[in-house]
Amino acid sequence: xxxxxxxxxxxxxxxxxxxxxxxxxxxIDDYKPLEVVLCPSLLALMPVYSKNNGYFSIxxxxxxxxxxxxxxxxxxxxxxxxxxQYCLVGHSERRQIFGEKNTxxxxxxxxCLRNNIKPILCIGETLSxxxxxxxxSVLRDQIDGALMGVKSDEISKVIIAYEPVWAIGSxxxxxxxxxxxxxxxxxxxxxxxxxxxxxxxLYGGSVDGENAKDLVSIPQLDGLLVGSSSLNAQKFAIIEExxxx
Ligand code: PGA
Numbered sequence: 001x002x003x004x005x006x007x008x009x010x011x012x013x014x015x016x017x018x019x020x021x022x023x024x025x026x027x028i029d030d031y032k033p034l035e036v037v038l039c040p041s042l043l044a045l046m047p048v049y050s051k052n053n054g055y056f057s058i059x060x061x062x063x064x065x066x067x068x069x070x071x072x073x074x075x076x077x078x079x080x081x082x083x084x085q086y087c088l089v090g091h092s093e094r095r096q097i098f099g100e101k102n103t104x105x106x107x108x109x110x111x112c113l114r115n116n117i118k119p120i121l122c123i124g125e126t127l128s129x130x131x132x133x134x135x136x137s138v139l140r141d142q143i144d145g146a147l148m149g150v151k152s153d154e155i156s157k158v159i160i161a162y163e164p165v166w167a168i169g170s171x172x173x174x175x176x177x178x179x180x181x182x183x184x185x186x187x188x189x190x191x192x193x194x195x196x197x198x199x200x201x202l203y204g205g206s207v208d209g210e211n212a213k214d215l216v217s218i219p220q221l222d223g224l225l226v227g228s229s230s231l232n233a234q235k236f237a238i239i240e241e242x243x244x245x
Contacts, residue, residue: 001216001243003159003202003223005037005120006230007061007088008044017044018051023233025055028240035223036240037086037120038230042075049083059086059120062094065107067115077111087112090146091122092165102145109146113154120159120225121146122204123186127166136185143189152194159200160186161225167205169227176218179203183220209238216243 012020017040028036039059040048049058060083064074077087089112090105105121112119123142125135143160150158162182167173174182186201203215204225215224224243229235 001221001223002033002200003035003037004236004240004243005039005059005086005161005202005204005223005225006236007039007091007204007225007227008041008231009061009093009227010041011231012041012044014044014047017041017048020231020233021048021051021056024236027233027237028056030055031240031244034240034243039086039088045080045083057086058084059088060084060117061088061091063087063089063108063111063117065104065111067111077108077115077117081115081117084117086118086120086159088161089119089121090142092124092163092168096165102142105142105146106148109150109158113150113157118157118159120161120202122161122163122225124163124165124167124205130164130166135182139182139185140189143186144193147193152197155190155194155197155199159202159223160190161202161204162186163204163225169206171206173206173211173215176214179215179218180220183218187220207239209235209242212239212242 037057037059039061060080063077067076067078089108094100109119125138129138183201190199200222202223202225203221207224207226208229
């Protein structure tokens with residue numbers, strides 16, 4: 001696996017974020033083949049960036065799609081590019097709570113690419129979509145919508161995180177068989193759109209030190225996106241250790 005991403009969401013004060021950064025530096029050694037990406041809250045991005053000294057990669061949790069202008073309360077990919085190499089785009093919490101549609105997500109993906117930030121495109125079906133056997137069409141639509149107009153020479157900078165909505169924060173993780181089916185759907189859709197070009201596919205949703213052992217044994221997965229277990233240095237380091245070994 002090549003990626004381990006920690007999504008701190010709307011947690012931790014600036015001080016707590018810096019404490020976690022220091023603890024993580026002590027618990028996670030510089031292991032180059034694995035890209036460890038921390039995604040602090042927007043508030044903590046700048047202080048984490050300045051104290052990070054290049055130790056970890058840094059990601060934003062969201063961005064706006066225009067580069068600048070009268071968009072009160074928003075922060076653009078163009079502004080973020082000095083601090084981050086990655087940006088989560090289309091997380092299910094953005095889709096569900098803030099009403100982001102595929103068209104918004106598409107503009108955000110393009111804004112990231114235009115500003116040399118790698119978008120981590122989050123996709124996944126809800127429980128009812130899963131129960132209605134709509135997983136395949138939902139994933140295909142989300143990929144198709146988010147990547148519309150993204151050219152072949154840009155696709156290598158895109159990462160896809162498969163995060164079934166029902167698995168996020170629930171303690172539930174898909175069965176290996178279902179996970180493999182979802183990964184296959186994603187790879188097939190990318191192949192349909194981009195031929196031989198491939199994108200890394202990560203899994204996210206209730207990843208912890210217990211289930212990480214099974215997840216790392218899935219060869220088609222290129223990494224993990226971790227929410228609540230990334231807020232604790234020991235728990236995050238255990239997952240990193242499992243990936244390394
Ligand atoms: P979780 O969150 O690990 O707390 O389920 C994952 C995510 O939302 O990215």
